[in-house]
Amino acid sequence: MITIKKILFPTDFSSFAEHALTYAVAMAQEFEAALYMLYVEEVLPYVPGDPERKFPDPDTVAQYADKAMENAIDPDAAARIEVRRFVARGVPSDEIVEFARGHEVDLIVMATHGRTGLKHVLLGSTTEKVVRKAPCPVLSVHHPEHEFIMP
Ligand SMILES: Nc1ncnc2c1ncn2[C@@H]1O[C@H](COP(=O)(O)OP(=O)(O)OP(=O)(O)O)[C@@H](O)[C@H]1O
Numbered sequence: 713m714i715t716i717k718k719i720l721f722p723t724d725f726s727s728f729a730e731h732a733l734t735y736a737v738a739m740a741q742e743f744e745a746a747l748y749m750l751y752v753e754e755v756l757p758y759v760p761g762d763p764e765r766k767f768p769d770p771d772t773v774a775q776y777a778d779k780a781m782e783n784a785i786d787p788d789a790a791a792r793i794e795v796r797r798f799v800a801r802g803v804p805s806d807e808i809v810e811f812a813r814g815h816e817v818d819l820i821v822m823a824t825h826g827r828t829g830l831k832h833v834l835l836g837s838t839t840e841k842v843v844r845k846a847p848c849p850v851l852s853v854h855h856p857e858h859e860f861i862m863p
């Protein structure tokens with residue numbers, strides 16, 4: 713018996729991810745599943761001597777990301793489904809796969825592209841790696857306004 717009770721929606725706050733969110737929300741409603749939103753912060757390696765603090769403080773970034781995830785969900789939808797928000801740190805694809813394993817996620821819903829959004833690449837590198845390594849099915853959603861250009 714297949715049960716879909718936990719849906720993971722990883723986001724990089726791109727328009728592609730925003731579009732995929734409509735599918736994640738609809739499926740969470742349909743299956744009466746909890747929606748787990750996840751942003752992975754790519755923390756830069758230690759840079760010696762950064763007196764001007766050119767690199768943002770990771771905790772501040774995490775707070776902004778949490779707020780942005782909260783704002784991304786339509787309040788009506790949020791009232792109907794259980795939504796949980798998470799921020800992880802590391803390599804996005806590794807963290808997404810690790811999260812899915814650790815939280816026993818049943819389905820990952822994510823966009824085919826993200827912030828880089830290169831048109832000539834069939835799949836973004838994060839999505840490609842997640843599809844290959846995830847312990848559960850992955851629904852990859854492409855953006856209708858961004859056509860693929862076949863090689
Ligand atoms: N840092 C991140 N945290 C959470 N999810 C992410 C992150 N980066 C990407 N994703 C997810 O993966 C999807 C596809 O992004 P991906 O990074 O694969 O493509 P891209 O940015 O267009 O290309 P690339 O990063 O390979 O240059 C995003 O829409 C988002 O759902």
Ligand SMILES: [Mg+2]
Binds near residue numbers: 828
């Ligand atoms: Mg990317």
